[in-house]
Amino acid sequence: MIVRLCPALLFCLLFVSPLLAAEPAAKSKASLGMNLAGPVDWNTELPFVDVFRQSRPWVSQQQGSPWGQGPELALDEHGWVKSLESGCWAESPLCTIQGGHYPSGDFTVLYDGKGKLDFSGAAEVTSEEPGRLTLNVDAGRGGFSLQIRETDKSDYLRNIRVIMPGHVETYEQEPWNPAFLKLWRGVACLRFMDFMHTNDSTISTWAERPTMEDATWSQHGVPLEAMVDLVNRLECDAWFCMPHKADDDYVRRFAAQTKEKLDPQRKVYIEYSNEVWNGQFQQNRYAAEQGQKLGFADKAWEAAWYYTAYRSVEIFQIWQKEFGRQRLVRVLPSQAANPYVAQQILNFRDAAKQADALAIAPYLSMNLSPTGKPSSEEVASWTVDRLLDHAEQHSLPECTKWMEENHQLAAKHKLQLLAYEGGQHFVGVGGGESNEELTKLLHAANSNPRLGEIYAKYFAAWEANGGGIFCYFSSVGSWSKWGSWGALQSLDEDPADSPKYQAIAAWAQKLGQPIGE
Known part of the structure; x- marks a missing residue:
């Protein structure tokens, strides 16, 4: 799992975010979406019976x-x-x-x-x-x-x-693990970022795409046919991330095939790659190089922002032509902690006028390094209650502020505010991940019932700030020193034992989604 560094720690925060003086837009209807785990041999989500x-x-x-x-x-x-x-x-x-x-x-x-x-x-x-x-x-x-x-x-x-045992007679007609389907039946949207192996993708042409005939899907991701089949079965919407190197023909064929196979009642959210602003990913370096070649900016980070806007609009236009406009949600992504980045992306060549949504990842963040304040060593000596006090008294107000600022910016441009990712972000970084006592503490906090109470306030803040679909990160995954991302650690975990899952399901049920029922 690639560690997701808190946006507040990245270089972009050198820019000062001005106060945004827009009138708040009408609140969007919040709903729960979900990021799925990527196909690898250690995947504990076990979505396939094969x-x-x-x-x-x-x-x-x-x-x-x-x-x-x-x-x-x-x-x-x-x-x-x-x-x-x-x-x-x-x-x-x-x-x-x-x-x-x-x-x-x-x-x-x-x-x-x-x-x-x-x-x-x-x-x-x-x-x-x-x-x-x-x-x-x-x-x-x-x-x-x-x-x-x-x-x-x-x-x-x-x-x-x-x-798997018990599925040999039905696997062709029912390729999905029934326990996996049951877990997220009622979800509003599935974001396929990790399913598609979006980060650092090497795919550029349609011929390089994953297919149903491939020996394994752990190399290039899950084929479009399977992803569409999954959302059709769950009766939810799809959120696709177009590979950063994908050419126009790839985008065109992907859109056309989606139109052909997707339930006509379902919508599609389209995003250019994932976190192109984030310097730890190859897509950031690629976008910076392309933006510089096109003369958008001399500084790499600015060139990456502007190329994100430019390429996103190109992709939107192809999708509109091939898939249609009515069921398409055109997503411009940005960095939650720094609305200045969103301003640059939305304003570049009026990209906001050709989009429907601004998407951020308003994580409940606590990124702990040996040189941070507080340091990873100091936090490792805390009790679980003290750590959760810090989350509630510092992390929650911080990410609520990010929601407020980005909502104002989205409203100014008449866009929906969405969360492409979100949830707790308690993790050691910069060497902090190697502190075993810290890892034990963070895992204990993720298992503590009080985190569920903090989640209730967190989701309420998202609603209060006009947030629409919130794609939690992530569904099922084992915890390690690199993070405690899974709402459940394994598919066979009893959901009643996970305060995170219970809080997520309770919020979804309040919104009318039958998650966990």
Whole structure:
């Protein structure tokens, strides 16, 4: 997980944000959206009944060599292994989840082609026939690996599926884990930023997009077809992040295919990449270079802001032509802590006049470093109550101010105010993440019922400041020194044990969304 540094700590705050003298706009109707976790082998959200969908890309192994040091693998256009050199094999780790937080029991492995599969770790083969294996998996032993030991060059192993217990008869018609669907049924919108592996994406053309035939979706993200199928099933809207390098043809085809497959009652939120203003991502450097080439600004950060506006409008225009205007929400994103950034993006070439919304990430922030005030070392000695006092007395007023300022700015431009991300942001940074006592404290705070009470005030502040859809970050994910982002740590966690989830669900229910019911 890439650490999300508090916007207040980034260089942009060198600019002074002027007071915004706009009359408040009418309040938008608030609603709960959700950011989903990205497809990787350690994903504890487990959205697919075919766990091979989030398997790790093939690791080349060679007898007598260190792990992962085999020769380059011969792969087809979808990532399937076409041939193996003598003494070599290809390996893919699956369900590398500790604590038994994925199903145990009999998994069914289906495949096309001829060759030999083997398994290591928590899985043992109990039956085998051409094209089909049964694995007995003990999740308490950790994850397991699938290995291609032999493959026929003329009919190589491909279309491998590893189906959870109880789903082999239905996985084609029902590819989504029922527990995953149940968790977020009633959500207003799903933001697919991590589902699409948006940060640092290498995709530039339609030919490079992920497809339903790919060996794994952990490399380039989940295909559009699957994302549209998910929102159709959940009867919610979709929030797509266009890759920062995507050319016009990619955008055009993405929009056209969405129109073809999306339920006509559903809306689409369109955003250019993710946090292009944020210097820790490649999309920021790319936008800065493009903006400088176009002569928008000499300073890299300004060039990135202006290119965000420029490219966003180009993308909006393509979507309007291919998808239509009625169900499209055109989103200009900015940095919550510094409305000056939003001013630059909204004003550049009148971008605001060609958009519908300003989106920010008003995190309840506490980013703790060895040199910060308070320092990570000092905070590590606090009690949970003292930390939550700080969150309530400092972090909450701070992010409420961000909401107020950005609402005023959105109102000035007659735009909705949305949250592309939000939630608690208690994390060590700049070396603070290596303080084990601090990590324990932050995890304890995320498990404390009082955080749910603070969340209630946090969401009330969002409503009071005219906020519309609020895409919480994030759905399900294990906690670590890099942050406690998941509302739940695993799909099998009892929601009643998570104050964060309970507060999120209670707010959604108050808004008329049946989350958790």
